[in-house]
Amino acid sequence: MTTLNILMAQMNTLVGGFEGNTQKVIETIQRAEAEHAAPVVVFPELTLSGYPPEDLLLRPSIEIRVAKALDQVRAAMTGGAWVILGYPRRIGTALYNVAGVLHRGQVVAEYRKQSLPNYQVFDEKRYFEAGDEPCVVDIDGVRVGLTVCEDIWEPGPARQAARAGAELLLNINSSPYHRGKRGERWRLVGERARAAGIPIVYVNQVGGQDELVFDGGSFAVSARGDVCGAAPNFEEGEYWLQARRGDTGIELEGLAAAPPMDELEATWQALVLGVRDYVNKNRFRGVVLGLSGGVDSALTLAVAVEALGPDRVEAVMMPFRYTAQMSVEDAAEQSATLGVKHKVISIEPMYEAFMTGLREEFVGLEADTTEENLQARCRGVLLMSISNKKGLLVLTTGNKSELAVGYSTLYGDMAGGFDVLKDVPKTLVYELCRYRNRLGPCIPERVIERPPSAELRPDQQDQDSLPPYDVLDRILELYVEQDCSASAIIASGMDPDDVHRVLRLVDLNEYKRRQAPIGVRITQRGFGRDRRYPITSGWTLGD
Template sequence: MTTLNILMAQMNTLVGDFEGNTQKVIETLKRAEAERQEPVLIFPELTLSGYPPEDLLLRPSVETRVDKALEQIKAAMTGDGWLIVGYPRRIGHALYNAAGVLHRGELIVEYCKQRLPNFQVFDEKRYFQSGTESCVVKIAGLAVGLSICEDVWDPELSKEAAAKGAELLINISASPYHRGKRDQRWRWMGDRARETGIPMVYVNQVGGQDELVFDGGSFAVSASGDVCAAAPNFNEGEYWLEARRKEGVVELSGLDVAKPLDELAATWHALVLGLRDYVNKNQFRGVVLGLSGGVDSALTLALAVDALGPARVEAVMMPFRYTSQISVEDAAEQSLTLGVKHKVISIEPMYESFMEALREEFAGLEPDTTEQNLQARCRGVLLMSISNKKGLLVLTTGNKSELAVGYSTLYGDMAGGFDVIKDVPKTLVYELCRYRNSLGPCIPERVIERAPSAELAPDQKDEDSLPPYEVLDRILELYVEKDYSASAIIATGMDTQDVYRVLRLVDLNEYKRRQAPIGVRISQRGFGRDRRYPITSGWALGD
């Protein structure tokens, strides 16, 4: 009987930090060798560079950095451990997304990724050439077929490894989260195992990288395609498996299937992790945000506290003559409940100073949204000044619905460094608020129950200028995430006037979104690197 002690190293890397990532690999190796005999450590895709390295891959020193990292790892391999680790590898004039197998200070074999994703958030064909050969290597007496992320979605590649005698298939991945992603992975990996009759181990990266969040959730499937072991989602960690060959059959055991998170819980964890890693990896002391007493800023504050702790979060209420007393009270109550530093700074004096300076320019012109935007810009100036003085990152609080239709002010409520709810539709904002309250006191119930309002004009309500959010979000989902045309959306039963009004707003406000802060991606089509539409365009509306 042959037994492999497999360690799924679900690692949170820092893009570009070859030295730091390499040191984490070495430290993991030392721990594993102290715990198990002849351990087989599996690390995620492009572990040494972090993923996605983007145009860092075009820097001439990448090859030198990879070579140095591999030499450091080889020098540290004084025991009997095996390593499967990902890195960018230059061979001749071509750069490949590679996985190396190392043992006793030697690079045994390298495999180059064959299927390069070039859709949604992926640009791998910009940087890498495709590998052309499958790879099966003997590891501690077991024939192991290697693949990297997208490779496993192609049935033919797994069949090629099986034809070469693979008894176990290992996939290293850097697969970003979106809602529903875990079920997709389990289904696809299960399909590959059933098609080949070979068990599979899948190891995924965890952590936030700019707008992407990697949720980990490394797992294994049996030869029958059933998930037989799974690590927790959103947690960095080291998870042991055993692969045993007995009478020609390989079975996986040694790790339970972690209890799956429901979709709301998974979304919450993704937002928290994405915010935490953005703040910490960019070395901000903490965050500051405008707490208006509305639902979006309330959700943002809750996420910030869960991500960073109350000591690193500051909330500023900036009232104006249209701000209701209820809003002032609710903002103060939430700050007190969560234990964050809370300030109240009126924008009235600033606004009056601006209006006096603009008196001649505005003479004879009727008030309009200009005055409303000026209120938002006064608040943006205050928050950015606090940011500069205290070294705090400004969190903006715009949700996906508002950003889609331009219901936001450039250099006002859009002024800041990170928007954690940027990809969260308004209807989901409410669901997440209720979810967080189910975990403990957090957001005043009155904030959730009140009709949403920007409070930039007397008795203002969002639905005065927008369709109800249930309607708006359905139209946006079909247009932005699923690429439906106007006629196709109308055919689903949506009102024609609402559809054309919303689609026109989406198209017109691309210029605003280009200037918006980045935020955590949780859908299959977020604004940013996911959806690259021209600002200047003669495209017919809604086609």
């Protein structure tokens, strides 16, 4: 009976970190060979370069770096492992996204990715040429086909591999997370397995890369399309399974199914992993944030502590004359609960200094949002100064709902390096706060229960100038994430005045979003690589 011992190497790579990525590959192969005589070790897409390498692929030295990394891997392969490894490869004048097959120090075959995604966050046609041929390799008596990531989302490549004689398909991936993604993958890969009549092993990378989070969750699907095992989501690791030849073909076994996550848990883990990897991969000592006593900064603090530990997180309460005493108390309580360093620095003196300096400019002019924005900018200056002095990354705390409608201040609460909640609608902020509190004491209950307020003027509440957040978020979901027109949103039952007001604010505030820090992407249409609208435009509102 033929048996292949397959290791799914669910690896967290660093884009452009060829030396570190290569060393991790070598160490993984060595561990696999120590456990089995001739293992099949499967790495994610573009493991050597990391994914997505973006315009690093246009650098002339990319070929030199890939060749050096491959040489190091080949030289280290002293055992009998079969290695499936992703890397960029230039052949002639064309650059390809390749899955290479390495055995006993040689590259014995290479598959060139055929389906190049060019939507949402993907831009592969900018860099790569598409392949057009299958790759099937005999590995210890089993005919193994290869595909790369997007190939599995199209019906052609898997069928092509089966027609070329593949009895088992290995699909290597760098597939980013969004809410609901695991179910989508399982259904889609199951369909491909049934159509091709062969089992599929799906290996995905894990880790944060700028705004993207790769959630791992590698899995195996039988020829009948049933998921027969799955690795954990959001965890780097090595997971074994066996491919055995049975009476009806190759059967997969030996991989337990990791406990499923509900969407709240998955979203929480995505935010935590995104923050942890952004801070660590960019070598920040830690983070600092403004803790206002409001729900957004409370959730941001909770994520940061989970990601980095309390010793690497600092919280600063920056009260002003409009700050409620309960905000000061709640910020202090949460900081104490989580064990983070907590400071209180009033912005009154600097605000007054600015107003004194601007007195002549403001003569005869009524107070308006200028004074509100100045408060936010005083806070931004404080946080950025702490950042510069201590080498800490400033985490901003704005959520997707606020960013969509411009309910934020340039060079104020938008000043910082990373926005944890950038793709998290306000209604989801509340859900995540309650989820986190179910895990243990964290966010004071009245922070969640009190009406949200920026506290920039007396008795201010967010809903003075915005629709209720459940209404706002539904309009934003339809307009931003589903591309619905104003008329379609109104036809769905939303109030016309609310719709036109919200859509106008979204369109007017593109200039702000272009200057906002990046943040973790958790939906299929985040404000970043997903949505690229012009700032200067004559586009008719809401069309």
